Amino acid sequence: MITKRIIPCLDVKDGRVVKGVNFMGLSDVSSPVTLGKYYSDNGADELVFYDITASSEGRALFTDILKEVASTIFIPLTVGGGINTLDDFDRVLKCGADKVSVNSGAIRNPGLIYEAAKRYGDQCVVLSVDVKRVEGAFRVFAKGGRVDTGMDALEWIKRGVDSGAGEIVLNSIDTDGVKRGFDIEMLDAVSKIVSVPIIASGGAGSMADFVELFNKLPKVDAGLAASIFHFGEVKINDLKKTLIKNSIPVRI
Amino acid sequence: MVAIIDYGVGNLFSLVSSFRAIGKEATATSDPEVIRSADRIILPGVGAFEDAAKKLSLSGLGELVVEMAATGKPIMGICLGMQLLFERSFEYGEHLGLALIPGEVRSIKEVIPNDYKVPHIGWNALHFGKEKNELFKYLSEGDFVYFVHSFYATKCENSVIAEAEYGAMLTAAVAKNNVYGCQFHPEKSGEVGLNILRAFCEIGGSK
Numbered sequence: 253m254i255t256k257r258i259i260p261c262l263d264v265k266d267g268r269v270v271k272g273v274n275f276m277g278l279s280d281v282s283s284p285v286t287l288g289k290y291y292s293d294n295g296a297d298e299l300v301f302y303d304i305t306a307s308s309e310g311r312a313l314f315t316d317i318l319k320e321v322a323s324t325i326f327i328p329l330t331v332g333g334g335i336n337t338l339d340d341f342d343r344v345l346k347c348g349a350d351k352v353s354v355n356s357g358a359i360r361n362p363g364l365i366y367e368a369a370k371r372y373g374d375q376c377v378v379l380s381v382d383v384k385r386v387e388g389a390f391r392v393f394a395k396g397g398r399v400d401t402g403m404d405a406l407e408w409i410k411r412g413v414d415s416g417a418g419e420i421v422l423n424s425i426d427t428d429g430v431k432r433g434f435d436i437e438m439l440d441a442v443s444k445i446v447s448v449p450i451i452a453s454g455g456a457g458s459m460a461d462f463v464e465l466f467n468k469l470p471k472v473d474a475g476l477a478a479s480i481f482h483f484g485e486v487k488i489n490d491l492k493k494t495l496i497k498n499s500i501p502v503r504i
Numbered sequence: 505m506v507a508i509i510d511y512g513v514g515n516l517f518s519l520v521s522s523f524r525a526i527g528k529e530a531t532a533t534s535d536p537e538v539i540r541s542a543d544r545i546i547l548p549g550v551g552a553f554e555d556a557a558k559k560l561s562l563s564g565l566g567e568l569v570v571e572m573a574a575t576g577k578p579i580m581g582i583c584l585g586m587q588l589l590f591e592r593s594f595e596y597g598e599h600l601g602l603a604l605i606p607g608e609v610r611s612i613k614e615v616i617p618n619d620y621k622v623p624h625i626g627w628n629a630l631h632f633g634k635e636k637n638e639l640f641k642y643l644s645e646g647d648f649v650y651f652v653h654s655f656y657a658t659k660c661e662n663s664v665i666a667e668a669e670y671g672a673m674l675t676a677a678v679a680k681n682n683v684y685g686c687q688f689h690p691e692k693s694g695e696v697g698l699n700i701l702r703a704f705c706e707i708g709g710s711k
Contacts, residue, residue, distance in 0.1 A: 253669055255627045255648065292694065297627055323521040328650060328692050348517040350692065373551050375623055375652045418623070449625055473626065503627040503648040 255503045256466050256495065257297040257474035258488055259451065260481040262287060264333075265304045267313045269482065284317050285324065287482065292325040295488035297503060299325065300353070300421075300476060303333030304396070315347050322348020332380055336360065341368050345376070353378040353421060356394045359401055359408075362415065369416025374448075379417035381409060383438055384425040390438055397425045405438075406445055413446050420446060421476065424454040431457025431480070434465045443471040451476050459486055459494045466500045506530040506705070507542030509569065511559045513584070514550035522691040526702045536568055544705065545572055549584030553593040553609065553655070556584055557601060566602055573604050578707045579683050586678065586685030587655060595655050605680045607660025612653070616671035623654040628668040628688075630676055637665040637679055638707060642699035649676070649686075649693040649700075656687065682708070 262269045262284055269284050288299055301321070303314040311334060322329055331344040332353030341352050352372075358364050358379060369377045382397040383390050383405045390405035409420055422442055424435030434455045443450055452465055456477040465475055480486045492502045508519050508530055516532040523530030530546075533539060547569055549556050560566030566588075573579055581589045590601045593609035601609070613622055627648040632640060651668065657675040666677040668688075678685045684704065690697035 253629065254624065257626055319517075322517060323524070326518065326522050326525065326691060326697060327694050345515050346517065348515070348521070350515070350518070375550070375625065419625070447621055449621060473621075 253501050255297070255501045256472075257451075258295065258462070258491060258502065259298045259300055259474050259476040260287075260291045260296050260488070261300040261302065261453070261476050261478045262482075263302045263304050263478065264314055264317065266310050267317055270304070285320050288321045288325050291481070291488065292327050295492055295504070296327065297474070298328040298330065300330045300332065301349075302353075303331070305334070315343060318344060318347040318349065330378055332378070337364070338367055338371060341372060341376075345372065351376050351378050351419070353380045355380040355382065356396075358412065359392065359394050359403070362411065365412055365415040365417050369418070374416050374418035377417050378419045378421055378451075379409070379412040380421040380423065381405060381412075382423050382425055383435075385438075390441065393425055397423075397428075406441060409442055410445055413448055417448065419449045419451060421451045421453055427455030428453075429479075430455055433457065433461040434475070436464070436468055439465075439469055439472055443469055449473040453477070456480055456486075459491050462491060462495060463498045463500065466495065467498065505542050506544050506546060507539045508532045508546040508548060509539065509565055510534045511556070511563050511565050513556045513559060514548050516548060518691045519546060519548055519582070522698055522701055523705075526698050526705070528701075528705050534563065534565060536564070539565075539568055539572065542577075544578040544707075545569065545580070547579065547581040547585035547588060549582070549588060550652075551584060553584065553587060553595040553601075554597065554599045556588060557593075557599050560588065560602070570602055570604065573683050576682050576708075578704060579604075580704055581683075581685040582691070583653060583687060583689060586687055587657060589678070589683060589685050590657055590660065593655065604683045605657075605660060605663050605678055605685065607657050607663065607678075609655050610658050612656050612670070612672075612674060615656075615658075615674070620671045623652055624668075624670045624674065625652045626650070627693075628670060628676075630666045630668060631673075632666055633664070637677075639665065639677065639679065639684055639700060639703050641703050643696060647696045649688040649690065649696055651676075651688045653687055657685070
C-alpha cells in the first residue's frame with residue numbers, strides 16, 4: 253500500500269536554512285546539510301530545498317550545498333527557487349536533485365513545464381503554486397507570494413498538469429505561518445480537478461492538522477511543513493505514530 | 505568496482521554516491537573497457553523506454569550488457585533499467601528490450617483501479633512471497649522503498665522476487681541467475697535501499 257508522505261521543506265538563503273512567517277521576517281535556523289541528514293535519519297519521506305537567494309554568488313553556494321546534501325542523503329530531493337530555464341533544471345539535476353519545482357519561472361514562461369517534462373519526464377517536474385483568496389476566488393501569486401498575477405489558481409493548475417507537471421505543491425498564503433491547519437477548502441477544490449499527486453503546504457501547526465488533512469482529503473498524497481519541524485514542535489517520527497493510530501498509512 | 509552504465513539517460517549522481525556511502529567504489533562510465541573490468545554492473549535509467557533502448561543500441565552498450573550477463577557477472581537494472589532487461593515494452597508502441605529476462609512491460613493502468621493515480625509514486629512496502637532472495641537478505645517483509653513509474657513488468661512470474669501492492673500486485677523486483685532488476689530506486693530508499701545495494705555487492709562473494 254502506498255503511504256502518505258511527510259516532507260520537511262528547507263528554505264535556503266546564502267547557504268543557511270531560514271523560514272519566513274507569511275513569507276516575511278526571516279529567521280536563521282540551521283545548516284542545510286545537518287538539518288537534511290537529521291530529517292533523513294528521523295523519518296522524512298522526502299526533502300524539499302527552496303533556494304531563496306537572489307544573487308548569483310548565493311546561487312553558486314546553493315548548488316555546492318545541494319551536492320553535499322545529495323551525496324549524504326538517500327531519499328528523494330526536490331529543488332526549487334530561481335528555476336527559470338532548462339539550464340536551471342540541468343544545473344540542479346546534475347547536483348543530485350530528483351525533482352525540480354517551478355513557480356514564478358513557469359508563470360513567466362508556461363512553456364517551461366512542457367519543455368522540461370519532455371526532456372526529463374513528468375515525474376521530474378513539480379509545479380509549485382502560491383494560492384491566495386482574492387474576492388472569493390483562488391488566485392495565483394508570484395515572486396514568493398508577493399505579487400497577484402490575476403490568474404485563477406484552478407485554471408493555472410489544470411493547465412500545468414496538462415503541460416506535463418507530475419506533482420503539484422499547493423501552498424496556501426492564507427494559512428501559511430498561521431499554524432491553524434492546512435487550507436482544506438482550497439486543497440479540496442484542487443484535488444477534484446487533478447489526477448497527479450498533491451502535496452499540501454502552509455498552515456500545519458500540530459500533528460492533529462496532518463490527521464485532519466489526510467482524513468478529510470484522501471486524494472492528498474503528502475503534507476509539507478517547515479518551521480514546526482525545524483523548531484522541534486512536531487517530531488516526524490511522533491507524527492507518523494499518530495497517523496498510524498488514525499489508520500493513515502505511512503512509512504516507519 | 506561497480507560500473508554504472510552511462511548512456512545518457514538519467515541522473516547518476518545519487519547512484520554513485522550511494523555506493524560510496526556503503527564503501528564500494530563506483531563509477532559512471534560508457535567506456536567498454538571499464539565496464540568489462542568491473543566486478544558488477546548497474547544499468548540505470550529514467551524516462552521513456554523507446555529513447556533509452558535506442559541509446560543502448562546505438563552506443564553498443566546494450567550488446568555489452570548482454571555479453572556481460574553471459575559471463576555470470578552480477579548485473580542490476582534499476583527503474584527503466586530494469587524494464588530494459590525484458591523482451592519488449594508496450595510504452596507508446598512496441599519496442600524491443602535486451603531480453604535477458606522473459607517477460608514484457610505494460611502500463612500499470614491496465615491492472616490498477618481507475619481512481620489510482622498514475623504514476624505510482626512514493627514509498628511502498630515490499631512483499632517477498634515464500635522465499636526471500638539474497639538481494640533482500642538485510643531486509644524484512646514490508647520494508648518500504650521509493651517508487652516512481654507508470655509501467656510495470658508482467659508475464660515474468662518465474663523471475664519475480666518482490667511485489668508491491670498498488671490496487672494490484674505490481675512487480676517490484678526480479679532475478680534470473682546473475683541478472684537482477686528493481687522497479688523502485690534503491691539509491692532513493694534510505695537505509696533499506698543502501699542495504700539492497702550492499703547485498704548486491706556481496707552476491708557471489710565481494711571483491
